[in-house]
Amino acid sequence: MKPLRILLTMPYLPWPITSGGKAREYHLLRALAQRGHEITLLVQAKTQADADVQAALAPWVKELVVLPRRSLKDPRTLWRAAFSSLPLLTTVNGHAPALTRQFEQLLARQHWDIVQIEHSYGFQPFEAALQRHRQPFVLVEHNVESELGAATYGKWPVWARPFARYDQWRGRRWEQHVLGQASLVVAVTESDAHKLGAWTQRPPHVVTNGADIQGFAGVQPDLASKRVLFVGNYEYAPNVDAVEWAMEAIWPRLWALQPEARFVVCGHALPPAWRQRWTDPRIEWRGYVDHLPTVQSQSAVFLAALRFGGGSKLKVLEALAASLPVVSTTEGLSGLGVTAGEQAMVADNAEAMAQAVSHLLDHPEQAVQMGLRARAHVTARFDWQACATQLEAAYAAVLADDRREQACA
Incomplete structure (x- = not known):
């Protein structure tokens, strides 16, 4: 043109x-x-x-x-x-x-x-x-x-x-x-x-x-870290809902299965009240990070507990590009052409999400292969x-x- x-x-x-x-x-x-x-x-x-x-x-x-x-x-x-x-x-x-x-x-x-x-x-x-x-x-x-x-x-x-x-x-x-x-x-x-x-x-x-394919190409997730990541802009209500639903419904179930798992919450405009509302030391309230690949490399799984939003979710797309194993709702993967079980694990209720994250933490070889398939999928379609x-x-x-x-x- x-x-x-x-x-x-x-x-x-x-x-x-x-x-x-x-x-x-x-x-x-x-x-x-x-x-x-x-x-x-x-x-x-x-x-x-x-x-x-x-x-x-x-x-x-x-x-x-x-x-x-x-x-x-x-x-x-x-x-x-x-x-x-x-x-x-x-x-x-x-x-x-x-x-x-x-x-x-x-x-x-x-x-x-x-x-x-x-x-x-x-x-x-x-x-x-x-x-x-x-x-x-x-x-x-x-x-x-x-x-x-x-x-x-x-x-x-x-x-x-x-x-x-x-x-x-x-x-x-x-x-x-x-x-x-x-x-x-x-x-x-x-x-x-x-x-x-x-x-x-x-x-x-x-x-x-x-996704910035080259920018995420060097990420190697740390499957032994037991860190579960979420990234969002908290001026956007669906991201607020995702974290609050995760804390209230998913993480109590996940900690029952994986007591050593940690939740890493990153992103702009992190509500200060969350630190007082949920004080468990296994939660890392990091807020805005200026280099996402660094925190992705420190994490084992990306948890996209998104129940609302429409469009396609860039945070999920970037996690897939980084070969970070993803557990997501159906809504979180909208528009990304991902096959459940191949490039990501899909669950739409709190119990299923906790079970899926726990499974990936217990089976790092499977998680690595799923992440590599996800990276190949994004590289081929979402430059x-x-x-x-x-x-x-x-x-x-x-x-x-x-x-x-x-x-x-």
């Missing part, structure tokens, strides 16, 4: 990599830039683009424009969250006049081959300008957002449940509204594409998540360059439509 001029919007900075979504954004930016595409990145973020961020993105982004997102406790945010017709997450990221003005200026400044909007919940500030300029755009959905509420709303107090149901209804309506306007929708898995396709002008394209090729195919479809419309005009 010839080099394209791409205007890309995100509701967060893709560096530092503290979540699966940021990992996806950063690696696809890098892959697209390596192919010669010129990218202008427009971001509304709650964090600043400091020198480290600028240095990390400068090789891949021709122009970086970052605007601050107002605080969650800002009265304007709270008012709209309660009374807007838009869902909660959209009001948090929307109603941003400065972002709207900046986007309008960028559309007016030059012709863009591709305009790409990440997440329907970040779409509101751009809607009017896109319509005025009759600008085609690609919408990328990392999940089916309206299905993610269970992990969050289930923890709300009983008195707030009516608002939770109302917000879920607002979310489904907004999602349908946005997807219906997109020239093309990109999903992360075939399952998500099937669900989103009911609301789109045309069948969504699938651009899978990937970031292959993902970039999938994204370019989506761009080509939008450009072909645009040429047809111009020819008919």
Whole structure:
């Protein structure tokens, strides 16, 4: 594909990599830039683009424009969250006049081959300008957002449940509204594409998540360590649910089978209350780690106790790429094409998960072979360059439509 001029919007900075979504954004930016595409990145973020961020993105982004997102406790945010017709997450990221003005200026400044909007919940500030300029755009959905509420709303107090149901209804309506306007929708898995396709002008394209194959190639898990790893961004409710379910239901059963097993919990925004709630010395609350292969090399098993989320789970994909034996729910392996028992062990209740982890700890030879099959599977199918090729195919479809419309005009 010839080099394209791409205007890309995100509701967060893709560096530092503290979540699966940021990992996806950063690696696809890098892959697209390596192919010669010129990218202008427009971001509304709650964090600043400091020198480290600028240095990390400068090789891949021709122009970086970052605007601050107002605080969650800002009265304007709270008012709209309660009374807007838009869902909660959209009001948090929307109603941003400065972002709207900046986007309008960028559309007016030059012709863009591709305009790409990440997440329907970040779409509101751009809607009017896109319509005025009759600008085609690609919408990328990392999940089916309206299905993610269970992990969050289930923890709300009983008195707030009516608002939770109302917000879920607002979310489904907004999602349908946005997807219906997109020239093309990109999903992360075939399952998500099937669900989103009911609301789109045309069948969504699938651009899978990937893994840094070379970065994880040197990992050698420590099967004798008895360490069981989980990694997540704890600003994301499904990851919070995974750890809390593991602590309450899985680990009591696992410790009955493997008293020496240790739980290593890593990731951004680790809730401080967990250290006081679960004080067993066999738990290692490590928080954010800046070099994941190091902690993977210290671990014996990756436990993906994920009950919610949609999309495909980068943390699981990276564990597979590192040949770390994985025990996961069916949800945790969604979109990864893994065969149960071959590249990972699959269990969907607490007793089965504890039994599966214990089995791998007791049978290290079997665990090693499963991990090697997992690494081969990811290497063959989930390289970031292959993902970039999938994204370019989506761009080509939008450009072909645009040429047809111009020819008919």
